Amino acid sequence: MTPELEFHIPTDDVHERVTLFADVILPLPLPKLYTYRVPYQMSEEVMVGARVLVQFGSKKVLSCVVARVHETPPKDYQAKYLLEVIDEKPVVTEPQLKLFQWMAEYYMCTLGEVINAALPSALKLSSESQIQLHPQFNDETNEWPLTAHEENIIFALRQKQSLTFTEVGQLLQLTSFHKIIKSLLLKDVIIIYEEIAEKYAPKVVKKVRLTSAYTTSEETLEELFNQLASKPKQLDVLLKYVQLSPILQNLRTNEEGIEKNLLTSNPHLSLSAINTLLKHGIMEQFDVVVSRFPMAEGRGPYLSSDLSPAQAAARDAVLETFGEKDTVLLHGITGSGKTEIYMDLIQKAVEAGGQVLYLLPEIALTTQIVTRLKRVFGDRLGVYHSKFSDNERVEVWNGILSGRFQVVVGVRSSVFLPFHSLSLLIVDEEHEPSYKQHDPAPRYNAREVALMMAHFHQAKTLLGSATPSVETYYHCQSGKWGLVNLLERYGEATLPLVELVDVRQEGLRKNMLSHFSQKLVHAIEDTLHRHEQVILFQNRRGYAPFIDCNDCAWIPKCRNCAVSLSYHKFSNELRCHYCGYTERKPNDCPACGSTMLKTVGFGTEKIEDELKLILPQSRIQRMDLDTTKRKNSHQQIIEDFEMQRTDILVGTQMVTKGLDFEHVSLVGILSADSIIHFPDFRAHERAFQLFVQVSGRAGRKGKNGKVLIQTANPNQPIFQRVIDNDYQGLYQQEIAERQKFRYPPFVRMIRMTIKHPEARPCEQAAILLAKDLNDRLGRGGVLGPEAPHIFKIRNQFLQEIHVKLDRESGHLKHSKNQILEAVQALLQNKEFKQLRVVIDVDPS
Template sequence: MTPELEFHIPADDVPERVTLFADVILPLPLPKLFTYRIPLEMSDDVLVGARVLVQFGTKKVLSCVVARVHEQAPTDYQAKYILEVIDEKPVVTGPQLKLFSWIAEYYMCTLGEVINAALPAALKLSSESKIQLHPQFSEETNEWPLTAHEEKILFALRQKPHLTFTEAGQLLQLTSFHKIIKSLLLKEVIIIYEEIAEKYAPKVVKKVRLAPAFTTDEATLEELFNQLATKAKQLDVLLKYVQLNPLLQDMALNEHGVEKNLLTSNPHLSLSAINTLIKNGVLEQFDVVVSRFPVAEGRGPYLASELSPDQASARDEVLDHFNSKDTVLLHGITGSGKTEVYIDLIQKAVDAGGQVLYLLPEIALTAQIVTRLKRVFQDRLGVYHSKFSDNERVEVWNGILSGRFQVIVGVRSSVFLPFHSLSLLVVDEEHEPSYKQHEPAPRYNAREVALMMAHFHGAKTLLGSATPSVETYYHCQTGRWGLVNLHVRYGEAVLPEIELVDIRRESLRKNMLSHFSQKLVHDMEDTLHRKEQVILFQNRRGYSPFIDCNDCAWIPKCRNCAVSLSYHKFSNELRCHYCGYHERKPNECPACGSTMLKTVGFGTEKIEDELKLLLPEARIQRMDLDTTKRKNSHQQIIEDFEQQRTNILVGTQMVTKGLDFEHVSLVGILSADSIIHFPDYRAHERAYQLFVQVSGRAGRKGKPGKVIIQTANPNQTIFERVIENNYLGLYEQEIAERQKFRYPPFVRIIKITVKHPEAKPCEAAAIALAKDLTDRLGRTGILGPEPPHIFKIRNLFLQEVHVKLDRDGGRLRFSKNQIQEAVFHLLQSKDFKNLRVAIDVDPA
């Protein structure tokens, strides 16, 4: 288990210099902290939460975060010296360090894995020792004979300027080669050096300005124009410069200059003329460091919308609950205006001087929310998600530390940010499984981490959803958390009409047009005729889930995973959605040579393709993982739909989550049954959430909305709940079943996945693990082992063991210790080489 951390800085009033030590968190999956000695000259500079450079092992120099400064030398090894202090001020705050320690303990991983996930890549420095020829080495004057291995190193260093230790080992094909390196050092044939560069690079803009000699007064400037009268191209550059920078109004403006690219990108100006002016000393070029998030010119008044009476009442109820509870759920139906309530509460927190974290489950949502929040909070608002570059993420990180950003909108990784005065966390769409991190460790749930984050900061947490998770609603029903209901749509809007279409019956009647019922096609035509918009939801990307051969039934499989390859028509590829393997679609069956290859099933790409044939006049866009890979692609797709440059939006779960479109009056769910019938105890809960959420995109601005759900079995109870918007009925059914069969929230579940390149050792290791856990914890809560539905991923076979644990805190810690010991013993066993084990606490 990761040790409990104590965070303190030694007192300043020590009477004499004492030797200090620092416990540091290395960004590696190591189960403990390492202690390094602080050189006397650095005693005042090494701060808790700051980064320092240390040597780890013989190969690497790493940056790490100081967790503790103290006077106790380690007893079991000689502490190495810290090499260098990177930060003058901490980049990780005290509450962050406490939170990271809790994450490591609760999610059963190491602090190194947490810090590796938390810090932006540009704040993580590492290096491997490199060797190069000694500058004074000469074969003629060398007195020492060289061995064959040493000669090999010498030859390699004549071909390239340096070798890393890893390259030297590969060259010699030896596992233990350090004696050879040491011998070459003693013979002064080589030297060893480290090369570390700060990865974060500030954004630099090249600017130009007139040389000071030409800006003393207007007469001097006029004389310069006269001198350039015969040089038309240079004169054009000068005129453009004065136009962009009105010196005649104020000569002092010249000091700021203009961005060089404003001149070089102008097709009417000559690049050579610009460079000539610089060369001749008329213009001078200089660099300016600028922010990647420019500050708005002056702050105007906040522009928050006025709340309706229902919203204002909900806001007041939330504040009342905050007097006695730290966590409140806002259960508001789709379109009820929860976001405006959030904004009002965020504004109150900001006005009181606090910082706010607004969590969203998907990057797709940030575009709309940021636009709304920018109008209110302007340059106090920061955004943080994975589509940002490393340098952009570091600027947000530093902006929070400096206090520039008071409000942060971000996805799950935002819980790692360095807040220092956090007073409110808003977790929107709190039920979303996207908040769960699956690979690699830490396998955290951002909603749960947000609750602990609020605890360490003394902040309040507001959870929001139209379809709360069963666990969240249970905590409200038992009085642990506050509950506020908002069950009226904002303005004139009403909930959409929901209609079920029996596609089995429609198929028998020949009323299906490919994957669309005639009813859906007719309603889409009618909607487009009214100049309104359509959203179609299909929970599978690609063109088709797989292809097969009509003659021999051959189906292409992934070479790395136990899944069929999905067909993507646009790239004419077969792709694995688990490991990324892809290959060209064959023209004939490799098994029998037949050319009768057909697609089976349908994904978003096929829906888009067929819509273009059915509705040729419609402008159609697709939003799924394939179309949103570029940095701003989410934002562009949403903007096109908002501006009605798109009539129909086809998408996966991305289109279900909190998007607000004024002109959407029809939503179609194309394959409802595949969502309901899924081997998971949460299947009905998730299906209800998806259906209600995507239905909620229709009829949000006063226009009547309609939802068409295509299903082969319209008599299922879940559809009745969706049509009636009966969340409470779903909750009561689900909570009774979970209590009966011992599922969350009544127990905690830990999933242990055993991975191995071969099937039999994988199964044997899982059986051994299950037996050990049974001996330690008893048989009652141990389920498995058994292979998961997809039993091979990335060339590794999988077996799963599930452990159900009572929610008793003391017992939970003991049980987790026992699990970690059992896993450790399994990994140490000589019977199971190349074994990997992943522990997932509260699996989604």
């Protein structure tokens, strides 16, 4: 058995010395902060925002963040000692701590859950953290003196690739060994990584150079040329090296060398000749650790003269409005050039010494934006999103702390970053549902967090959208926020012509080719004939929503969720889009044995498949969750489309958001009705936003754009609003209905999802909770309980309760406390041991 970890720290004379205590935020869902005693010798080291190691429970050692240092011992328990101070400087700033506290209170979760979401894994250590030898460590070149304990750890790591903290303690037979680990870290002997994460390895570039014997003078270099005169293949390598390195101008530049792959990847050079030069000591190979975010070349100023008169006027209006309001909405139609205005404002903020956070709703958007911003801000630009490895995220985190990055482009998780002089936040496509985090807690909306972030930093916030959310526009109309309109497209571009195609009538006339109307197929052919490009939008991935049996109507269902399985043809599998369960597509019906299985409906994969049959000469790519799982897949798909290596881009909502393609003149929306008829009070708003946004991809750079919307109900009023680009009409209709039926922005909504492995206890618990909430909050504001449309996910039955709280009542905090108390009382009921209640504030 593993012995329990005990930590004995020498006590000091408390009568002569001030005893400090630290309240720490553990990365766990705990309702309160824990207080630890600070050993006297660490009193000068402990600071708010720094990480410390503590013992939590009998065995577990965790890193946590110091929230407060004081002199008051806890009343209810004996404070344990801190084990170690990890950081010499805070890794979490004061404005961050204020923001995290606000998030915990507003989104009704714990501070530990916020910290756990905020910090990259490499900044969170535990007793199961592991150490390994640093890839660059070498006994022969190591200049640091090593203690006996350190030598023992190195020896053990040579026998076994990694050791947990617990194993280090057992190896050294010490209970307090963290100082030794810290010493090895400072000496670059070891690195630490989380067991669940990838092993850290710095990015290493292999380089080659001439050995010093041949670069002492021009004569020695000339002798080397003479020496290799009879060996033409080796001489070719030397000549190429001299060509790539400025060694002839300055012999000292040989120290820097060149990247080895510049030689090895050259088909005109002999690989054996390169190896021979290395083997005989004429050249040498060495490794260089480089940043994952290398310095960019060609940085230059962004000139305001690049803006059109309309853009310049909008920019000036934003700056003027910032004089009166901290938050401004830039309502610019699609293609109006909002990004250029953002870049101009970012440049001004950076020149004034401030930092800027530029938020985007999707990783796909960062590809185009980063390319443009790199030309302006170069190495001052950082990028932060979930496709980055944990090591890359830590590098950005540290780069912001050090001041290296003045501008950061990122998705919603970027609101957690440690800015210290933030002066401007830009939330592009502010209406996007992608800004909302659904699981796990905190279930935050990055737009709302950005507004509070700006408040704590005393910064300005610019929201941008062609189709603002109803809540945002309401705040502008009520005078809370500023509003600037940009209602003309950049340059000579005009809004695309939107046409409706009645698929019901087309079907009766036999004009449908599978899921494509003849009108759409002819429009695609004409577009490709003009060497222009097409985007086709379908709001469903996979090949088909489900398959069924022609004879007995059997439909395959997920084992864990109350949904049918979607068919994915490429992998020939049925897949649940909620829990990820998969199974092979059957050849015959498991219920009746029939082989008459057919697919029903269509997704992006089926569109791609059928287009290849209809238009075999066209080059088609698909952009959805299935094709963008790899780290750089977004970038490659977008680059291929930009460079016209792709004719038709088929995609889900990823293709609707802010992408700017010069040669797109046709957009097709294939199944518009499924987006409109959705059981949600925001359904019409979201449908309008989607249609307008995807339509906006067409007709840029002076080309006449066209949008074809396939629908079975062309008389649906929302289509006319899309054709007229009538945002004002939509807003007036939506705001009137929301005021009448009490929906946001007139109330705040909180959704509680009750989860249980069995249906009956789930329903009983939901009824009890709804009754308690009605007693506490008064009737009229509590809706439900009721089972959602999908009533079972991941083997958990679901019930939902919605609470509406008056926005202007002033009792929001009290009401939230009442809700938390009601939930806590329910969870303490012994009948509901397996019950979970998920609270979602401002559900999307």
